[in-house]
Amino acid sequence: IYAGIYDVRVRAVNAVDVSSPWGYAQSTTLSGKIGKPGTPVSLIATTDVVWAINIQWGFPAGSGDTAYTEIEVATTADGMNPLFLANVPYPGVSYQHGPMPAGIRRWYRARLIDKIGNKGDWTGFVEGASNTNANDLIGDSFQEFIESPDGQALLDPIITDPKALAEDILANYDHVDQQWANFGENSAGILQAQKVAADAEKSVAELRTDVVAQFDQQQAAISEKMTAYADASGGSAIYTLKAGIKYGGTNYDAGMSVAVTINGTEVVTRFAVNANQFVVASGSGNNVFSPFIIRNGQVLINQAFIGEGWIENAMIGSFIQSNNFVSGSAGWRLDKSGLFERNAANGAGRVLDSGVLKLTYDGNGTLRIREGLW
Numbered sequence: 321i322y323a324g325i326y327d328v329r330v331r332a333v334n335a336v337d338v339s340s341p342w343g344y345a346q347s348t349t350l351s352g353k354i355g356k357p358g359t360p361v362s363l364i365a366t367t368d369v370v371w372a373i374n375i376q377w378g379f380p381a382g383s384g385d386t387a388y389t390e391i392e393v394a395t396t397a398d399g400m401n402p403l404f405l406a407n408v409p410y411p412g413v414s415y416q417h418g419p420m421p422a423g424i425r426r427w428y429r430a431r432l433i434d435k436i437g438n439k440g441d442w443t444g445f446v447e448g449a450s451n452t453n454a455n456d457l458i459g460d461s462f463q464e465f466i467e468s469p470d471g472q473a474l475l476d477p478i479i480t481d482p483k484a485l486a487e488d489i490l491a492n493y494d495h496v497d498q499q500w501a502n503f504g505e506n507s508a509g510i511l512q513a514q515k516v517a518a519d520a521e522k523s524v525a526e527l528r529t530d531v532v533a534q535f536d537q538q539q540a541a542i543s544e545k546m547t548a549y550a551d552a553s554g555g556s557a558i559y560t561l562k563a564g565i566k567y568g569g570t571n572y573d574a575g576m577s578v579a580v581t582i583n584g585t586e587v588v589t590r591f592a593v594n595a596n597q598f599v600v601a602s603g604s605g606n607n608v609f610s611p612f613i614i615r616n617g618q619v620l621i622n623q624a625f626i627g628e629g630w631i632e633n634a635m636i637g638s639f640i641q642s643n644n645f646v647s648g649s650a651g652w653r654l655d656k657s658g659l660f661e662r663n664a665a666n667g668a669g670r671v672l673d674s675g676v677l678k679l680t681y682d683g684n685g686t687l688r689i690r691e692g693l694w
Contacts, residue, residue: 321352321385322438357432357440358383365428365448370460372418373448375428379411386410387435392442393417394427399445402429418450422457423630425449452630465592470558470579473545474594478564478573480539482507482532489513489530508533522551539566554582562594648685 325347332340358380366374375391388409392402405428408415417426427447432440451457465471479485482500486509489496493513500509508531515526528545540563547558562575574595581588598614613620638656645651645663648670652662660673669688672679677692 321350322436323350323352323354325349353382353385356438357386357434359441360389360430360432360443363428363430363443363446365426365446367449368451368453368456369416369418370451370456371420371422372416373420373424373426373450374414374416375430375448376414377430377443378413379432383410383432385434386432388433389430390433390439391415391428391430394429394445397427397445397447399427399429402427407433417448420450422450423452454630454632464583465590468579468583468588468590469556469581470560470577470590470592473547473558473560473579474562474575474577474592477571478541478543478562478575480532480534480541480564480566480571482509482534482539485509485530485532485541486511489528493526493528506535522549524549537566537569540564554587556581 326349327347328345329342330345331342360377361380363375363377366376377389379386388407389412390407391405393405394400394402405417406415417428425447426449427445429442429445431442434440466475479488486498489511493515495514497512498509500507511530511532513526513528513530515524517524524547526545526547528543530541530543532541533539542563543560544562545558545560547556549556556579558577558579558581560575560577562573564571564573566572576594577590577592579588579590579592581590596616599610600612601608601610603609609622611622636654636656639653641653642651645653647653647661648663649667650663652660654660658675660675661670662673663670664683667683669680669682671681674692677690677694679687680689682688
């Protein structure tokens with residue numbers, strides 16, 4: 321309790337809700353806390369969480385009467401116009417702000433509110449950011465994908481054996497049309513299968529077409545599958561197209577999927593490709609080229625315009641420069657030779673730095689400072 325003079329009164333209420341007059345006790349002085357609630361300690365906001373920012377804090381001594389921690393968030397370092405973010409019930413010491421895109425920066429502060437509504441002082445603002453590590457972001461996204469229904473549909477190995485494929489389809493579908501050609505151990509077939517079902521809990525419709533061929537030990541197959549599913553919690557719509565061969569005793573798959581699924585309360589729309597090479601072709605006639613290729617895990621881009629980027633490591637072939645660079649006049653340029661040219665705004669001067677010699681010129685082009693080796 322807080323130190324102070326306390327007054328207590330009491331009354332009786334009978335069975336028909338009639339009240340007696342109030343009876344008053346003498347004022348009583350009690351010792352206890354003095355002043356307002358304390359301030360959260362060690363407030364931090366992390367930078368290593370994917371798609372979110374974790375906020376953590378501690379409690380000062382004597383804060384056992386805390387009701388909750390109030391958190392505010394601002395979009396600038398000066399903390400202007402902060403917004404209410406959350407009330408975290410005591411004794412909680414963390415809050416996750418998200419989901420949000422990668423690379424988002426925010427500033428947070430916190431204060432304590434006790435059980436009778438007294439408010440403590442705010443902490444200072446602390447900065448946090450959502451993770452920008454490419455490995456973490458890709459790993460999290462891919463893990464989510466492979467655990468999803470469309471990920472499993474795309475990455476499940478395609479059946480290239482004609483006999484095994486026919487047995488699998490006949491065991492799992494209501495209606496199957498087949499066409500086969502056979503010559504000894506060699507065979508080729510087309511199978512079209514349908515399945516529809518509806519009951520008190522769910523509805524599902526599935527249509528697939530498979531083409532398969534085998535010559536001696538070599539096998540090849542293409543499978544196209546469409547699945548629509550709905551139940552009380554949502555549903556999914558998944559389309560997959562997969563191709564595969566068995567060559568030299570080893571299976572090789574490629575495919576794509578287009579899907580809309582529900583992950584918790586989030587609706588996920590996704591286009592996915594499984595292949596060693598992903599090629600975008602452009603042009604026509606004899607003028608066909610590729611501006612973009614993914615080959616064996618490496619992304620190859622001929623030309624790109626990027627509004628904002630986070631780059632952990634970079635290798636520059638010839639030079640890097642600002643988009644307003646004019647030698648001796650505006651912008652900056654770093655050449656692979658090591659020469660770095662910086663031009664001041666409004667033609668106020670420029671600096672040339674070769675790594676061993678630095679030259680500073682004024683706006684009239686007069687050399688003012690030379691330092692280094694010459």
